[in-house]
Amino acid sequence: xxxxxxxxxxxxxxxxxxxxxxxxxxxxxxxxxxxxxxxxxxxxxxxxxxxxxxxxxxxxxxxxxxxxxxxxxxxxxxxxxxxxxxxxxxxxxxxxxxxxxxxxxxxxxxxxxxxxxxxxxxxxxxxxxxxxxxxxxxxxxxxxxxxxxxxxxxxxxxxxxxxxxxxxxxxxxxxxxxxxxxxxxxxxxxxxxxxxxxxxxxxxxxxxxxxxxxxxxxxxxxxxxxxxxxxxxxxxxxxxxxxxxxxxxxxxxxxxxxxxxxxxxxxxxxxxxxxxxxxxxxxxxxxxxxxxxxxxxxxxxxxxxxxxxxxxxxxxxxxxxxxxxxx
Amino acid sequence: xxxxxxxxxxxxxxxxxxxxxxxxxxxxxxxxxxxxxxxxxxxxxxxxxxxxxxxxxxxxxxxxxxxxxxxxxxxxxxxxxxxxxxxxxxxxxxxxxxxxxxxxxxxxxxxxxxxxxxxxxxxxxxxxxxxxxxxxxxxxxxxxxxxxxxxxxxxxxxxxxxxxxxxxxxxxxxxxxxxxxxxxxxxxxxxxxxxxxxxxxxxxxxxxxxxxxxxxxxxxxxxxxxxxxxxxxxxxxxxxxxxxxxxxxxxxxxxxxxxxxxxxxxxxxxxxxxxxxxxxxxxxxxxxxxxxxxxxxxxxxxxxxxxxxxxxxxxxxxxxxxxx
Numbered sequence: 001x002x003x004x005x006x007x008x009x010x011x012x013x014x015x016x017x018x019x020x021x022x023x024x025x026x027x028x029x030x031x032x033x034x035x036x037x038x039x040x041x042x043x044x045x046x047x048x049x050x051x052x053x054x055x056x057x058x059x060x061x062x063x064x065x066x067x068x069x070x071x072x073x074x075x076x077x078x079x080x081x082x083x084x085x086x087x088x089x090x091x092x093x094x095x096x097x098x099x100x101x102x103x104x105x106x107x108x109x110x111x112x113x114x115x116x117x118x119x120x121x122x123x124x125x126x127x128x129x130x131x132x133x134x135x136x137x138x139x140x141x142x143x144x145x146x147x148x149x150x151x152x153x154x155x156x157x158x159x160x161x162x163x164x165x166x167x168x169x170x171x172x173x174x175x176x177x178x179x180x181x182x183x184x185x186x187x188x189x190x191x192x193x194x195x196x197x198x199x200x201x202x203x204x205x206x207x208x209x210x211x212x213x214x215x216x217x218x219x220x221x222x223x224x225x226x227x228x229x230x231x232x233x234x235x236x237x238x239x240x241x242x243x244x245x246x247x248x249x250x251x252x253x254x255x256x257x258x259x260x261x262x263x264x265x266x267x268x269x270x271x272x273x274x275x276x277x278x279x280x281x282x283x284x285x286x287x288x289x290x291x292x293x294x295x296x297x298x299x300x301x302x303x304x305x306x307x308x309x310x311x312x313x314x315x316x317x318x319x320x321x322x323x324x325x326x327x
Numbered sequence: 328x329x330x331x332x333x334x335x336x337x338x339x340x341x342x343x344x345x346x347x348x349x350x351x352x353x354x355x356x357x358x359x360x361x362x363x364x365x366x367x368x369x370x371x372x373x374x375x376x377x378x379x380x381x382x383x384x385x386x387x388x389x390x391x392x393x394x395x396x397x398x399x400x401x402x403x404x405x406x407x408x409x410x411x412x413x414x415x416x417x418x419x420x421x422x423x424x425x426x427x428x429x430x431x432x433x434x435x436x437x438x439x440x441x442x443x444x445x446x447x448x449x450x451x452x453x454x455x456x457x458x459x460x461x462x463x464x465x466x467x468x469x470x471x472x473x474x475x476x477x478x479x480x481x482x483x484x485x486x487x488x489x490x491x492x493x494x495x496x497x498x499x500x501x502x503x504x505x506x507x508x509x510x511x512x513x514x515x516x517x518x519x520x521x522x523x524x525x526x527x528x529x530x531x532x533x534x535x536x537x538x539x540x541x542x543x544x545x546x547x548x549x550x551x552x553x554x555x556x557x558x559x560x561x562x563x564x565x566x567x568x569x570x571x572x573x574x575x576x577x578x579x580x581x582x583x584x585x586x587x588x589x590x591x592x593x594x595x596x597x598x599x600x601x602x603x604x605x606x607x608x609x610x611x612x613x614x615x616x617x618x619x620x621x622x623x624x625x626x627x628x629x630x631x632x633x634x635x636x637x638x639x640x641x642x643x644x645x646x647x648x649x650x651x
Contacts, residue, residue: 025459049459055489060482063448067466068456070437070449071387089479093442094449102430102438103420104647139648162650 028078058087096139153193172214196243215262267295368396370567373596375400377540394439405629417636444477473504534562
């Protein structure tokens, strides 16, 4: 089975979808030069109408992508999570609302792919983990692939979905490598990962850890160490936040009786907040200990290497939280 | 090329459809039957009608908050529009959009919008799609003097020109963004003066003259269909009513003088068009009177349809969120 990087998996998904459907096209800043590594060679294959380098105009070209999707195109927009803010008017006021406002007339098959880098000294303007903001906005699908397999399979599903989809490419996950099956080895000949189906990363009996985006890797690191202490963790990666697979989380908590949610977003109104609320409401009588959120501190991201690591979840913080639920 | 007799009459009819529709909207708002905000298009009819007369059904339009004139000018159904304003299930959007979100994709009406300038990138994107798909559909966006200052507008014009997109930027300069005069918000004498900065033609037109708007638009349409790119057309016009129904505080603000309003009311686009088409003998005064009478019946029927249309059921609240 081929072993590839996360970005190679995204690139493969992009090329396959562009080959399959000529209404799929790619737009963004510096994509012909493939500055972020997911679009190398596509301009040479698909040409200027389908691989479009845009001016630095997020609100403008996000809107153009949306407008084109209303009349049959399926754009893939490449950007960075922090630049979502620049194009928010089009994302929220148009993409998220148009179908509903127009009584179901509109289809909006737009896929945004946003690199979400943080923890690398990029300071407050380039370290946004903002999927939680979009999760609370009706009308957008929110996708957080954490490994190359899911990156490819979820990306292909997103491109075929007739709704606006936002893919958050976590900086920790981007550096991962993993096995991605070749198409000829797959039933149906292609890799499609459905939305709304969580992945049980590791089975366990004592404590459920739900990891969001890069939080999954921290949970895995923590679980290995906790195993040595005789604590068995079950790790769940929801993979998509909208739609959210509540049931897999609830079933796990009913088994373990404990929940820690690891979420790189700022802690207030984070995905961890929402999942904690769901579990408190729907699985309260299964809980043997308070739920613990391990999320980012409610402070802007500082530049200094002495300060930045204090903001985010770490495996150590996850270990501490699990131990606390067990005490 | 001047419009033929049928088109001249259709333009008159559509102006009356907008005018009488809006007069009816004002009436049912005063009586309390219409709850939500609505922005009357009265005074600006020649702009939407003249511009849409140059389009085909397959062409796209997108609009703004002053939102009833554009779809009616494009040939939209009056009953569906009125039902939408009343929040009824027989509305264009099943009552989910209301006044500012009229859309009928079946005839290229890609939606009005409540966020000023937010339709400008949308129409630009529809034009991009046309080009990518090898279709000759063109796209037109209506926006105001206020919207012309939004970044979305500038970004779209730059992209459209850069990529030679078949889009027409149709600026309705009705001179006031609520109470702010364009003279206090636009750094050039005319919004069309900005066109050279985007390397596209900028045309200034009398927006009270439907035939002048039509002719300017025909030229822009030909250019767009030939793959030569976008055009910015600025139509000087005036809204005869206040910004929005129900915004009484604006009415109390003396941002326009009575003399100015009266002066512009003398330039009512409907009599101007009637004069133009009867003076050449192409059309008679009787033809015009007959059109007006017919439209009154049509608008009354539209209101009746809207009143008889049921409200959406509670179970519809969660419908139309997601496409399959």
